[in-house]
Amino acid sequence: MEQILANGLYLGAQYALIALGLTLIFSLMNVLNFAHGQMYVFGGFVTYTVVAQLGLPFIVGLIASAVVLAVMGALIEKFLFRPVIARSKRDESTMLLAAGIAFFLDAVILLLFGEKQRGVPKVVNGVFNWDMRLIMPYDRILIAVLAIALIVGFILFMQYSRTGRAMRALAQDRVAAQLMGVDVDRYSMIGFALGAMLAGLVGGLLVTITGINLGMGGPTSIKAFLMIMIGGAGVISGAIAGGFILGMMESIGLTLLAAYGDVTYLVIFVTLMIFLAIRPQGLMGKPWG
Amino acid sequence: MQRRDFLAGTALSLALALTTTTAAWAENAKLKIGFVGVTSGPAAAWGISNQRSMEARAAWLNELGGVQIGDTTYDIEIVPFDDQKDPKRAIAGMEKMAQDGIHYVVGPNVDDGAAAVRPVAEQNGIMYFPYAFPKELYTAPASNAILGMVANYQSGPAIYKYLMENNGIKKVAFVAGNESDPLSQRDSGAAAARELGLEVVSDSVTYQMDTTDFTPVLLPVIQTAPDLLVLSGVSPANAPQLIRSARELGYTGLISTETAQDAAVLAEGAGELANGFISVGGASTPELASDTMKEFVQRYTDMFGEYNDESNTKVYALEYIVETLKANPAAIDNVEEFKKTMDTFEAPNPFMVGDAKLTYVGTSSFGQKRQVSVPLVVNEYKDGKFETLFVAQVD
Numbered sequence: 001m002e003q004i005l006a007n008g009l010y011l012g013a014q015y016a017l018i019a020l021g022l023t024l025i026f027s028l029m030n031v032l033n034f035a036h037g038q039m040y041v042f043g044g045f046v047t048y049t050v051v052a053q054l055g056l057p058f059i060v061g062l063i064a065s066a067v068v069l070a071v072m073g074a075l076i077e078k079f080l081f082r083p084v085i086a087r088s089k090r091d092e093s094t095m096l097l098a099a100g101i102a103f104f105l106d107a108v109i110l111l112l113f114g115e116k117q118r119g120v121p122k123v124v125n126g127v128f129n130w131d132m133r134l135i136m137p138y139d140r141i142l143i144a145v146l147a148i149a150l151i152v153g154f155i156l157f158m159q160y161s162r163t164g165r166a167m168r169a170l171a172q173d174r175v176a177a178q179l180m181g182v183d184v185d186r187y188s189m190i191g192f193a194l195g196a197m198l199a200g201l202v203g204g205l206l207v208t209i210t211g212i213n214l215g216m217g218g219p220t221s222i223k224a225f226l227m228i229m230i231g232g233a234g235v236i237s238g239a240i241a242g243g244f245i246l247g248m249m250e251s252i253g254l255t256l257l258a259a260y261g262d263v264t265y266l267v268i269f270v271t272l273m274i275f276l277a278i279r280p281q282g283l284m285g286k287p288w289g
Numbered sequence: 290m291q292r293r294d295f296l297a298g299t300a301l302s303l304a305l306a307l308t309t310t311t312a313a314w315a316e317n318a319k320l321k322i323g324f325v326g327v328t329s330g331p332a333a334a335w336g337i338s339n340q341r342s343m344e345a346r347a348a349w350l351n352e353l354g355g356v357q358i359g360d361t362t363y364d365i366e367i368v369p370f371d372d373q374k375d376p377k378r379a380i381a382g383m384e385k386m387a388q389d390g391i392h393y394v395v396g397p398n399v400d401d402g403a404a405a406v407r408p409v410a411e412q413n414g415i416m417y418f419p420y421a422f423p424k425e426l427y428t429a430p431a432s433n434a435i436l437g438m439v440a441n442y443q444s445g446p447a448i449y450k451y452l453m454e455n456n457g458i459k460k461v462a463f464v465a466g467n468e469s470d471p472l473s474q475r476d477s478g479a480a481a482a483r484e485l486g487l488e489v490v491s492d493s494v495t496y497q498m499d500t501t502d503f504t505p506v507l508l509p510v511i512q513t514a515p516d517l518l519v520l521s522g523v524s525p526a527n528a529p530q531l532i533r534s535a536r537e538l539g540y541t542g543l544i545s546t547e548t549a550q551d552a553a554v555l556a557e558g559a560g561e562l563a564n565g566f567i568s569v570g571g572a573s574t575p576e577l578a579s580d581t582m583k584e585f586v587q588r589y590t591d592m593f594g595e596y597n598d599e600s601n602t603k604v605y606a607l608e609y610i611v612e613t614l615k616a617n618p619a620a621i622d623n624v625e626e627f628k629k630t631m632d633t634f635e636a637p638n639p640f641m642v643g644d645a646k647l648t649y650v651g652t653s654s655f656g657q658k659r660q661v662s663v664p665l666v667v668n669e670y671k672d673g674k675f676e677t678l679f680v681a682q683v684d
Contacts, residue, residue, distance in 0.1 A: 003505075003508060004505070007502065007504055007505045010502065011501075011502055014501070052557060106329065110329065110333075114595070115328065115329070115333035115334055115337045116333075116334050116525070116551065116553070116554055116595075117334070117525055117526035117529065117551075117554045117557075117558060118554075118557055118558075119529060119554075119557040119558035119559075120557065121557075121560055122560065127537050127539075129539070132539075135504075135537070135538055135539065136504075137537045140502075140504075206501060209501075209502075209530075210501040210502070210530055211526070211529060211530060211557070211558045213333075213526045214329060214330060214333055215329065215330030215332070215333065215499075215526070216499065219497075219498075219499030220499070223499075250505070251505050254496075254505040254506055255505055255508060255509065259493055259509075260493070264497075265497060
């Protein structure tokens, strides 16, 4: 049981961090960013390049991922989403744009980094072993702690900084925020950059453990959507809850249902369908959006 | 004077035009060979090594003046199609090949894609070289598919037997991804292990292909304490993570797979934890490689920057197509002629030292010759590179 809980917490921390960026972008701009997974992959490859190819320390790789993805997110918002949102009131337009960006990023990743699985050496060696009841490599513990620290930092930033408050106002009521003097364009761009940066940071963190490859983008986006549907789309606390719930469900399912084959995600999807039929707005979302 | 200049200019232009036209006439005809396989996503390494092997070999043959088939000299043109590991896309790819008038296609890389394209290939007179293992693709009444490598039900028993004799293994566990290829390889692997007298202690644990943490997946398997952990049909992307998780959970036994892997990927993803990992390698070793194979590796590296060990196997399909067409030029647009030639076909193997031959095999597995003959090389990973454990021959 200790092992199941530890695995669930570890998975939950990384999932929550992935979901945070997606839900931030959704809450600010009402955009479902289908390219979120590809941004995660791009971040992983940036860290890989800095650490494995250039031989620089892991922390430099992480910072590089954060900066590159933040710049990429800002540019995508300014030159792609902003004009489309200004000209089209239809939600499908931004969805199609996001899907197009996902395909585009896949192609760019293939060109820049190739098709192979990539990884960087372990940041910390050794395995924590508590009497065979709980086994957890130290690098996973470190990544989980870093992920939780980043989540806490993000919450504090959104809660207490001027930029965070402006973004929360924007998320609550875009028109009212604009009337109160919030520069909507500026904070939308910052929000998108922050969301992309979070995706890049998770990619950078996980490249030390799971490695990274071209095909991880799509499934990552799907999992991120699952998490924000569980927690409630556009709600920060919902994304965190969704991440930890999905991580825990996966850990419990993989251990208890192992004897029945790969039915864990089948059970998760069925549970989610029933849950959404009862509470379509998710755990913490509001029925009116 | 002006008139003379005009006449001279006209004559020169005519001469130039004639020379250009003659040069155009002297250009070789094109022989289009298709590739339908996965070149994107987690299994991209499998298809890309195929496509690049074909492109590197075709460029080399074209540079040498093309290949002479009958009275015609052809330049080879590779027509690639990324099926994204999706059977629907594989069908679309094979239909595209048929529309382009292509009769010889390498791929697809996986079971469901290879099964899906069968009707299209048979209806349109296409011979195809899948890297997929279902026997029904190669046994009668099927006749258009030729297995491009050694199947897991051929390599698996060889590996288990070797490990029984040399390492004294008794208990084996299987883990597979939840997709048709890994699952069918797990089932045939487990059956082969039982037949050899091994105790299969776990063969029900599977994982999603996009799993990011294999610790919970492997925990129940490691608890069964196998002597050998088989990663059935594992993709190069998942292998390092599975090895790493197993070792971090304290597993000290042997780990093997019947799929080909990439040493650089293992080094980056699992480091020294991958030492001792056994996999089926590309069909060459330093001892087996001829000068042609060495030059191929160099040319591939020059063209694409990084070699893939799998290309030691993937280089063969195009060679088999070209050499069989040379043996029977009537097969250039008639696959029935190709099939007739296969039974007796034999040509020197340019990629191996000695007097090795290119021949079609598979009679004992499929009841007909529907497999290319390549050496079965079983490797052991050690400190960033593969070392040959043993070499065997199929059929």
